[in-house]
Amino acid sequence: MGSQRVSGDNDIDLWSEVAAAEVGQPQVAVIYRRRRAENSGIDVQISQTFKGNRLSLAPSKRISWNRALSTRGRTSIAISADVVYRHQLKQKEAKKNPKRAPYNRTNVKFPDYGNERAYFKEVDSFELLEESPSPKNFGTWSMGIQSDQIILPDVSSRLRKWLISRQPTQSCGPSSSLAKILETPGVPMESVYCDVSKSSNEKTPVLISAQKSNVKGLDLGDVSSDDLGEEITKLTLKSNHTSIDGNYHDSFSMLLMFCKQSSPSTMSDVFSQYCDPINIVKIGEGTYGEAFKVGATVCKIVPIDGDLRVNGEMQKRSSELLEEVVLSRTLNNLRGHDNNEYNACTTFIETIDLRVCQGAYDPILIKAWEDWDGKHGSENDHPKEFPENQCYVVFVLAHGGQDLESFVLLNFNESRSLLVQVTAALAVAEASYEFEHRDLHWGNILLTRKNDATVHFTLEGKPMWAQTFGLKVSIIDFTLSRINTGERILFLDLSSDPLLFEGPKGDSQFETYRKMREVTEECWDGSYPKTNVLWLQYLVDILLLKKSFKRASKDERELRSLKKRLHSYSSARESITDAFFEELFVSADEQKEIGGNS
Numbered sequence: 001m002g003s004q005r006v007s008g009d010n011d012i013d014l015w016s017e018v019a020a021a022e023v024g025q026p027q028v029a030v031i032y033r034r035r036r037a038e039n040s041g042i043d044v045q046i047s048q049t050f051k052g053n054r055l056s057l058a059p060s061k062r063i064s065w066n067r068a069l070s071t072r073g074r075t076s077i078a079i080s081a082d083v084v085y086r087h088q089l090k091q092k093e094a095k096k097n098p099k100r101a102p103y104n105r106t107n108v109k110f111p112d113y114g115n116e117r118a119y120f121k122e123v124d125s126f127e128l129l130e131e132s133p134s135p136k137n138f139g140t141w142s143m144g145i146q147s148d149q150i151i152l153p154d155v156s157s158r159l160r161k162w163l164i165s166r167q168p169t170q171s172c173g174p175s176s177s178l179a180k181i182l183e184t185p186g187v188p189m190e191s192v193y194c195d196v197s198k199s200s201n202e203k204t205p206v207l208i209s210a211q212k213s214n215v216k217g218l219d220l221g222d223v224s225s226d227d228l229g230e231e232i233t234k235l236t237l238k239s240n241h242t243s244i245d246g247n248y249h250d251s252f253s254m255l256l257m258f259c260k261q262s263s264p265s266t267m268s269d270v271f272s273q274y275c276d277p278i279n280i281v282k283i284g285e286g287t288y289g290e291a292f293k294v295g296a297t298v299c300k301i302v303p304i305d306g307d308l309r310v311n312g313e314m315q316k317r318s319s320e321l322l323e324e325v326v327l328s329r330t331l332n333n334l335r336g337h338d339n340n341e342y343n344a345c346t347t348f349i350e351t352i353d354l355r356v357c358q359g360a361y362d363p364i365l366i367k368a369w370e371d372w373d374g375k376h377g378s379e380n381d382h383p384k385e386f387p388e389n390q391c392y393v394v395f396v397l398a399h400g401g402q403d404l405e406s407f408v409l410l411n412f413n414e415s416r417s418l419l420v421q422v423t424a425a426l427a428v429a430e431a432s433y434e435f436e437h438r439d440l441h442w443g444n445i446l447l448t449r450k451n452d453a454t455v456h457f458t459l460e461g462k463p464m465w466a467q468t469f470g471l472k473v474s475i476i477d478f479t480l481s482r483i484n485t486g487e488r489i490l491f492l493d494l495s496s497d498p499l500l501f502e503g504p505k506g507d508s509q510f511e512t513y514r515k516m517r518e519v520t521e522e523c524w525d526g527s528y529p530k531t532n533v534l535w536l537q538y539l540v541d542i543l544l545l546k547k548s549f550k551r552a553s554k555d556e557r558e559l560r561s562l563k564k565r566l567h568s569y570s571s572a573r574e575s576i577t578d579a580f581f582e583e584l585f586v587s588a589d590e591q592k593e594i595g596g597n598s
C-alpha cells in the first residue's frame with residue numbers, strides 16, 4: 001500500500017505524524033509465515049531487520065491468518081451441537097449474574113497455541129501498523145434459535161442443528177423457508193425492527209417479517225417449491241441419522257437440488273455459459289476457494305466432499321456448503337427484483353448462479369492458476385492433484401472490483417461514499433435479517449468505478465439514494481456472518497477460535513474482533529448489531545491511517561468526530577442517521593433530476 005498522499009497546503013500529513021512518532025523506536029521488520037493445518041499450528045518464522053523506519057509485518061508470501069485459524073475451524077464443526085447448549089448455559093449464568101456470564105475457558109479444551117502466544121507476545125512489544133488479512137477459514141456454520149431454546153437430548157450435531165432450525169422462532173413472523181429462499185430472484189422477506197432506538201443490549205430485536213406476494217418460483221422440474229422445503233428437511237434429518245461419512249451423499253443430493261441440477265456438470269459446461277474459456281484468468285484465492293474471472297462474472301470454485309486435503313485442509317462437506325448457499329441466497333433477496341421491497345440494497349455481492357461440478361480441474365483453469373502463481377505466488381496447492389471424481393461447488397458471483405486494500409481512493413468524497421454505502425447496506429441487512437457481517441476488514445470490501453451518480457437503498461420502506469461520486473461498493477465473504485433468515489439463525493461460534501482474539505495489539509482489525517467479543521459476551525448466536533458499528537469504526541480508522549487520498553485537515557476532523565459519535569450508536573441502522581451521512585443522500589426529486597438508477 002502506498003504511503004504517498006496528495007494533500008493541500010493546510011493538511012496535516014498523518015503519515016508524517018506516524019513516521020515522526022516512530023523516531024527513536026527500533027526499526028524492525030517482522031517476517032513470519034504460517035504453517036498449514038497438518039503441522040498442527042503456526043510455523044512462525046520471525047526475522048528482524050533494521051532498515052526501514054516503520055515496523056511492518058512483511059510476509060514472504062501473502063499473510064494468511066485464516067490458515068493458522070483453520071485448524072480450529074474444523075473443531076467448530078464437531079462442537080456445533082454444543083454451541084446452542086453452551087449458549088443456554090451462558091444465558092442461565094447471565095441471568096444469575098446480570099453483569100456478565102464469565103467465559104469459562106477451563107471447560108473448553110483448545111489446542112495448545114503456546115508457540116503462537118509466544119509470537120504475539122514478541123510482536124506485541126512493537127507498534128503494529130500493518131493490517132492483516134482476514135481469518136476467514138472457520139469451518140462450518142452453526143445454527144441456533146433466538147431464545148427459549150429447548151434443550152435437546154444428545155443427538156448427532158447435524159441432526160440437532162436441523163431440529164433446532166425447525167423450531168419456529170418466536171419473534172419472527174412468517175418464516176423465509178428454505179424453499180422460499182430458493183425462489184430467488186426476489187423473495188421479499190420484509191422485516192422491520194419495531195424500535196430502532198432500543199438499546200443494543202436487548203439481544204433479539206423484534207423482527208416483524210411479512211411475506212409479500214409476487215413470489216416467483218424457480219423451475220425445479222417436478223418438485224414444487226413447497227415440497228422442496230419439506231424434501232430438504234426430510235433429507236437432512238434422514239441423513240443426519242447416519243454417520244458423517246455415510247451421509248454426505250444425501251446432502252450432496254440436496255445441494256444438487258439447490259443448484260437445480262439432476263447431476264453434476266463439468267466446469268467447462270459452466271464456464272462456457274459466461275465466456276470463451278480461453279479468456280479465463282485467476283483473480284484471487286482463499287483457503288477453500290480459487291476465484292477466476294469468467295467473462296463479466298467471478299467464479300469461486302470450492303472443492304467438496306473429497307478425501308484429498310486441499311491447502312492443508314479437509315475439504316468442506318456438502319452440508320456446510322448448503323448453509324453458505326442459504327446465506328448467499330438470503331442476501332441476494334435484498335437486491336430488490338420488484339419495486340415493493342421494504343428493505344433493499346445491491347451492496348452485498350450478487351450470487352448469480354450456483355453449480356455443482358465434477359471432474360479433474362479443467363486444463364484452462366490450471367493454466368490460469370499457473371499464470372497467477374507466476375505473478376503473485378500462490379499459497380494454495382496446485383489444482384492438478386484433483387482426481388477425476390472430485391466434486392466442487394461453483395459460486396458464480398458478480399465482479400465486485402478490487403479490494404479496499406489495493407484500491408486507490410482519489411478524494412474525500414469517494415471515502416465518504418464508501419462509508420455511506422457500507423453503512424446503509426448494513427442497516428438494510430440488519431433491518432431485514434438481523435445481519436451482522438462480523439469480518440468487514442479491507443479485504444472484504446470491493447470497489448469499482450461506475451457512472452451511476454447514486455446508489456439506491458430502501459430501508460424500512462423508505463427509498464434513499466446515496467451519492468456514489470463514481471464509486472460502487474460490494475461486500476463479500478460472509479464466513480463469520482450472522483443472519484436470521486426468519487426460520488433459522490446462521491452464525492459461527494467464534495469462541496471456538498481463541499486465536500482470533502489474540503492478534504496483535506494495536507492492529508485495528510484484531511482490536512475489532514476483541515471488541516466484538518466484549519459486545520456479544522461470546523453469545524455468538526445472539527443479535528448484536530453493534531458489531532456492525534465496530535466495523536464501521538474500523539473502516540474510519542483505515543481511511544484515516546491506511547489510505548492516501550486527497551483531503552483537507554477539516555475532512556480528517558470530520559472522520560475523527562464521526563468515529564467518536566459512532567461509539568454512541570448501537571447499530572448500523574442508528575448510525576445511518578448521523579449528520580455525516582445526511583448530505584450524502586439525495587431526495588427523490590433530486591434523484592429524478594440526476595436521472596440515476598432508481
Ligand SMILES: Nc1ncnc2c1ncn2[C@@H]1O[C@H](COP(=O)(O)OP(=O)(O)OP(=O)(O)O)[C@@H](O)[C@H]1O
Binds near residue numbers: 479
Ligand atoms: N465477487 C468477486 N469479485 C471480485 N473479486 C472477488 C470476488 N470474490 C472473490 N474475489 C477475490 O477472490 C479472493 C478470495 O475470495 P474469498 O475471500 O471469497 O475466498 P474464500 O475461499 O471464501 O476464502 P476463505 O475460504 O479463506 O474464507 C478475494 O480476496 C477477492 O480478491
